[in-house]
Amino acid sequence: MGIFGGQNRIKSQSSTTTLIAEGCTVNGHLKVANQLQIDGHVEGQIEAVNQLKISESGNVLGEITTEHLIINGHFEGICHATRIEILSCGRVSGTVYSDNLSIEPGGKFMGVTNPSEKASSTQEIPDLTDNLTLISNDPDL
Template identity: 35%
Template sequence: MGKKSGEKPCNTIDTLIGEQTQITGNLVFSGGLRIDGKVHGDITAQGDGSTLILSERGEVTGNIKVPHLIINGRIKGNVHSSECVELQAKAEITGDMTYKSLEMALGATVNGGLIHEAEKGTPKLKAIGASDPVIS
C-alpha cells in the first residue's frame, strides 16, 4: 500500500475498537484505527498518513473518508480514500467507493460504483462535441 503515493500509510494502531464495542455517532481520528466492533456513524481521518483497518468482525454503517484503508469487514455507506484501498477476501461494501489506488482480493464485493480519482496534475480527458474541431 502507498507505493506510488507521496505519503506513507500509518503502520501503527493508535486506537482499537474492540469486538464487543458498539459506537453510535461520528468518529474523527488520526494515526491508525482498527475496528473489530460496530460503528454507526461517519468516520473521518485527520492527517494524510492516517489508516483505517476494518477486521473481518468489524462493521461500519456510515460514510468513511480516510487516506489509507484496509477492509476485511462490512461497510454500508460511501467510501472515499484519497490514497489507497485494500479489499481483502471477506470485504463487503454496499455503497460507492472513490479511490486513487485499489487492490482487491478474490471474494471481496462492492455493491455500488467504483470511482477512480486521478492524480493531481493528471490531465482530464475532454469529450469532443459537434462544435469542436476534429483532426483526421
C-alpha cells in the same frame, strides 16, 4: 510519587492505533489522528488520517475518509481514500472515491467506483479555442 507521577509518564507515540473492540457499538462522528481498527460496530462519519482497518468481525455503516482503507469485514456507505484494499472476507456496498482499489479473491464489492475527488477537482480542461485555425474556401470569412 504514585502511578500518575511525572517521572512515570510515558508519552503516547504518534503511530498508535485506536481500537473499537468486538462487542462495542459506536454511533456518531469519529476523528482519529493516526490509525483506527474497527473490530466492533460503527455507524456514522469516520475520519482516520493515516489508515483504517475493518477487521473480519468489524461492521461500518456510514462515511469514511482516510488515506488507506483495509476492509476484511463489512462496510456500507461512502468512502474517500487514496488507497482501498478489500481482503478475502471483505464485503463493501456503496460508493468509493479512490484511484487505487484492489480486491482479493473472495472479497465482494457491490457499488460504484469514482476517481478520487482530489484528482478530478484539480484537473483543468484546457481551452482549445485558442488553438483553433479556421480553414474555409469562402473568401468572405
